[in-house]
Amino acid sequence: MWLRLLGGLVGALWRSRLELTLVGAIVVVQRVLAGLVGAAAAWGLVLGLVAVVLAVPRARGWLRTALRAARVRRKWWAAWTDCGLPRVRAGRVTSIPAGELVRVRASRGSSLGHVEHRAEELAVCLQVREVRVTRDRENAATGTVTLVRRDPLAGVASVRWPQRDAAELSLWEPIPMGVNELGATVSVALPERNVLLGGEPGAGKSAALSLLVATAALDPSTRVWLLDGKLVELSVWAPCAQRLAGPDIDEAIELLRELRGEMEQRYRELLLRGQRKVAREDGLPLNLVACDELAFYLGHEDRRKQKEFAELLRDLVARGRAAGVIVCAATQKPAADVVPSALRDLFGFRLALRCNTPQASDTILGQGWASLGHDAATIAPVQRGVGLLLAEDGLPVRMRGFHLDDADADELAARAAALRADVWLSNGETRS
Numbered sequence: 001m002w003l004r005l006l007g008g009l010v011g012a013l014w015r016s017r018l019e020l021t022l023v024g025a026i027v028v029v030q031r032v033l034a035g036l037v038g039a040a041a042a043w044g045l046v047l048g049l050v051a052v053v054l055a056v057p058r059a060r061g062w063l064r065t066a067l068r069a070a071r072v073r074r075k076w077w078a079a080w081t082d083c084g085l086p087r088v089r090a091g092r093v094t095s096i097p098a099g100e101l102v103r104v105r106a107s108r109g110s111s112l113g114h115v116e117h118r119a120e121e122l123a124v125c126l127q128v129r130e131v132r133v134t135r136d137r138e139n140a141a142t143g144t145v146t147l148v149r150r151d152p153l154a155g156v157a158s159v160r161w162p163q164r165d166a167a168e169l170s171l172w173e174p175i176p177m178g179v180n181e182l183g184a185t186v187s188v189a190l191p192e193r194n195v196l197l198g199g200e201p202g203a204g205k206s207a208a209l210s211l212l213v214a215t216a217a218l219d220p221s222t223r224v225w226l227l228d229g230k231l232v233e234l235s236v237w238a239p240c241a242q243r244l245a246g247p248d249i250d251e252a253i254e255l256l257r258e259l260r261g262e263m264e265q266r267y268r269e270l271l272l273r274g275q276r277k278v279a280r281e282d283g284l285p286l287n288l289v290a291c292d293e294l295a296f297y298l299g300h301e302d303r304r305k306q307k308e309f310a311e312l313l314r315d316l317v318a319r320g321r322a323a324g325v326i327v328c329a330a331t332q333k334p335a336a337d338v339v340p341s342a343l344r345d346l347f348g349f350r351l352a353l354r355c356n357t358p359q360a361s362d363t364i365l366g367q368g369w370a371s372l373g374h375d376a377a378t379i380a381p382v383q384r385g386v387g388l389l390l391a392e393d394g395l396p397v398r399m400r401g402f403h404l405d406d407a408d409a410d411e412l413a414a415r416a417a418a419l420r421a422d423v424w425l426s427n428g429e430t431r432s
């Protein structure tokens, strides 16, 4: 009993070591000075010294950060103790726009899975919105806990696309898609990847798709193929496109057949060159296929045509990677009755914008993510353009998508068309 009390006291003192050290240092300095100049003058000098230190912004910032980190570590200790979890030690604490990142280490016999399992109770103890746990890949004992106190993506203001004024872009380069909760830019590198975008009506699918199409349009070496179940969303990019199919399944099938022919031709070229896949230095064009409202084609009343469309698209997504064919498709309903799972599972990048239910969110990201806290149904309806982006081997990243408004898109499409015309003319002159 006494031993436990003593242990508790030592633990409490250890957890307050920073504050105790600061107070101790002040007392020691005052005592030393008191011997030289007297007690009252020593207090004056010490308080003056503290005031000078606090007047320096860097010192003040460091102190504030260190004290906040110490407080978070104490609260974390109290939280896992109250939840009856085995010891999970908190280390470095970093402030982020959403709250804090805490490095943690699980004790022997425990696991970060335990922590994840009790995330909701920990969030109550810590009085935060949410506790997210991410285990390190290389060490099961260590990881990062995110204490989410606020939603940094909550504002309704749109963020302009940073490439908006670019004169020319390359589809081989990563495309900035939005900003994450840390305020960092989230990008996707498209070669050898396909992208599926899903979410409820008005969530921002077409806006996100337009960033990918805009990049392809501003890359004169890329061929752009457009399928638009609504016709109005992608038509602005028509002058830059190889071909555009509207809400007509026959046109869409024709487009996909032509593209499949190109893909097969590309494979023959690669065979002749002794290559397995296209590379940037080959100078072979990439083909970007953007399909808005995929469900329009996949839900077509003519079952035979619907099946043919689905098979052609599946073939392009499955075999197109190495040939430089990139499929980016947006749909409100990626459920298995609309988008066959055989097709859906081939998309390397998935962007889940706001969904009505956790199940709908899982149909985009993959089974099980919603129950792990990555649920696009938790995004508020006013947060247009906010979504969860999942890359093949990673965790879903919550982000606010960049935005190109209609005027920006019109201006950018005109610039891209002019650039393509210039390149075409200069190639023609070179050849003659």
Ligand SMILES: Nc1ncnc2c1ncn2[C@@H]1O[C@H](COP(=O)(O)OP(=O)(O)OP(=O)(O)O)[C@@H](O)[C@H]1O
Binding pocket: 157, 158, 159, 199, 200, 201, 202, 203, 204, 205, 206, 207, 208, 332, 384, 385, 386, 400, 401, 402, 403
């Ligand atoms: N990233 C964003 N930032 C700010 N506003 C956005 C963003 N994305 C979309 N919006 C706004 O949200 C509205 C709906 O966007 P969008 O048309 O892209 O949605 P959608 O999911 O394609 O809808 P639907 O399924 O009906 O076609 C638009 O008015 C658009 O301006």
